[in-house]
Amino acid sequence: MAANTAIARRTALRAAAGAALMFALRPVNAAIATAPILGELAFAYAGPKATLREARVKLDITPLVENGNSVPVTISVDSPMTANEHVVGIALFSEKNPQNDVALFALTPLSGRAQVSTRIRLATSQQLMAVAKMNDGSCWSHTVEVVVTTASCVEE
Amino acid sequence: MLLLLASGSMYAQNSPEMRRSGITYTSPGTQALQADDSQNPGMLWVRDGAQRWTIPSGDARKSCADCHGAIATMRGVAARYPAASPSSGSAASAAGRVITLSQQINRCRVEQQRAPAWPPEHADLLALESAIAFESRGLPMAPPAQPALSAAQTRGEALYRQRIGQVDLSCHDCHDRLAGKKLGGNTIPQGHVTGYPIYRLEWQAVGSLQRRMRGCMTAVRAEPYAWNAPELVDLEAWLAKRAAGMRIESPGVRP
Amino acid sequence: MARALITMPKSARLGEIIEVRALVQHAMETGYRRDSDGSMLQRDLIRRFSCSFAEAVRSDGTRAAPGTRVVFAATLHAAIAANPYFSFYFRAEKSGTLIFLWEGDNGFAHREQATLMVNA
Numbered sequence: 001m002a003a004n005t006a007i008a009r010r011t012a013l014r015a016a017a018g019a020a021l022m023f024a025l026r027p028v029n030a031a032i033a034t035a036p037i038l039g040e041l042a043f044a045y046a047g048p049k050a051t052l053r054e055a056r057v058k059l060d061i062t063p064l065v066e067n068g069n070s071v072p073v074t075i076s077v078d079s080p081m082t083a084n085e086h087v088v089g090i091a092l093f094s095e096k097n098p099q100n101d102v103a104l105f106a107l108t109p110l111s112g113r114a115q116v117s118t119r120i121r122l123a124t125s126q127q128l129m130a131v132a133k134m135n136d137g138s139c140w141s142h143t144v145e146v147v148v149t150t151a152s153c154v155e156e
Numbered sequence: 157m158l159l160l161l162a163s164g165s166m167y168a169q170n171s172p173e174m175r176r177s178g179i180t181y182t183s184p185g186t187q188a189l190q191a192d193d194s195q196n197p198g199m200l201w202v203r204d205g206a207q208r209w210t211i212p213s214g215d216a217r218k219s220c221a222d223c224h225g226a227i228a229t230m231r232g233v234a235a236r237y238p239a240a241s242p243s244s245g246s247a248a249s250a251a252g253r254v255i256t257l258s259q260q261i262n263r264c265r266v267e268q269q270r271a272p273a274w275p276p277e278h279a280d281l282l283a284l285e286s287a288i289a290f291e292s293r294g295l296p297m298a299p300p301a302q303p304a305l306s307a308a309q310t311r312g313e314a315l316y317r318q319r320i321g322q323v324d325l326s327c328h329d330c331h332d333r334l335a336g337k338k339l340g341g342n343t344i345p346q347g348h349v350t351g352y353p354i355y356r357l358e359w360q361a362v363g364s365l366q367r368r369m370r371g372c373m374t375a376v377r378a379e380p381y382a383w384n385a386p387e388l389v390d391l392e393a394w395l396a397k398r399a400a401g402m403r404i405e406s407p408g409v410r411p
Numbered sequence: 412m413a414r415a416l417i418t419m420p421k422s423a424r425l426g427e428i429i430e431v432r433a434l435v436q437h438a439m440e441t442g443y444r445r446d447s448d449g450s451m452l453q454r455d456l457i458r459r460f461s462c463s464f465a466e467a468v469r470s471d472g473t474r475a476a477p478g479t480r481v482v483f484a485a486t487l488h489a490a491i492a493a494n495p496y497f498s499f500y501f502r503a504e505k506s507g508t509l510i511f512l513w514e515g516d517n518g519f520a521h522r523e524q525a526t527l528m529v530n531a
Contacts, residue, residue, distance in 0.1 A: 066182070069492060069493070074498075103485055103488060103490070105483070106481065111500050111502070113428050116497065118495070194434065195434065204436070207414075360493035
């Protein structure tokens, strides 16, 4: 199953980055390939020794966005959040905003639960990817596709 | 636009039972944002206004609270505006004229605090108006029975039904006949003024009812009336009457 | 003057995981927008948000863990919506103070704090 395929960093580097990632990282709920740019960003965040798997992370966002100015997102990661086993960071990337970086969160065992919500801007329909990094260095991701309906003609 | 007009004419004018707040036309995400005070950005303006309420200002070195007491004494006030201005106060010339809540705040600012009036959409003015409106949340809109106000409502209704702009549509065409239809990415609401001042996602900030109405005028390529022009005050008076009895939900959130 | 709203319980049971919500007033100007005259608005962003925990001083005047420890932090980019909102969690193990700090362009800095009582 594509969603659980582990990819060694080396393999990814060897292949033409885009194509390899497109094949390996498939959004769980959709029959679409992960955008190459998201794959590149994810690997850059994961670091040289990391593996990256599509599991354990849930990026929750409405698939149909009425207004791109303020879109609620919740990212949750399956982790006990103990001193021995916890999420250290969550990165959120956008495929088609003017800037791909959306936010980078730092979590600690004091967080207790690996769940973060915020509100973001979306310039257009695109894919979004959340990557969670664990204290053991492993990285997990979730990619979703959102459709942004165009802004109104009623404005100043 | 033309297609939309052709298909919309079958819609009758809203009867009172069919009146719906603009929030009911928005996405679940926008509704959740308005409903949750810990997330509704309008609450930042409310909190800001409640603090400004207690800060002395102007040559009189008086805060709003010095004369009015706690902000809670403003409960019910926003539900009554626009209204004929009270006859007390130093500028007798203003007495009896219909004014908006924001004009009344500025009146106290100038006549009571002896400070320069805030320009339209000034952050402090919007904050105070938000805090005062918040005190009336849950109360029904209740325009008072005043002859001057009734005249303003009549003039406002006429303006509301007058076709304007290159698009040649009236407020009534859109907000009564076409309410519920899509226009661009938006659903046309019935245009009820229960949430003002509103946090508008498009503005990414809180703004006044006049800003909202001027936006509609620009959208139909009409020249918007100047801020606080008698026409805008009359329109506000009519919209308040049109929404009479509906519950205040300030700070409203709209797309 | 910036405003912020912190929403969290005032007290919690030992070991309880509480939700903390932080909302702050800031335009988060992207640098990609034009004003009504058509001129480009300068980028003006909050760049960093953090929430740290400072343990309450014990009755004997000492503190088990001096200083503060980071609970949650965020690096913000232009895609964070105006008036940034974050919700995150905190494991209540000691009574103390949560300190919230927002920092950004043009010297923007805003601090809030909230105390939490932990009942054994």
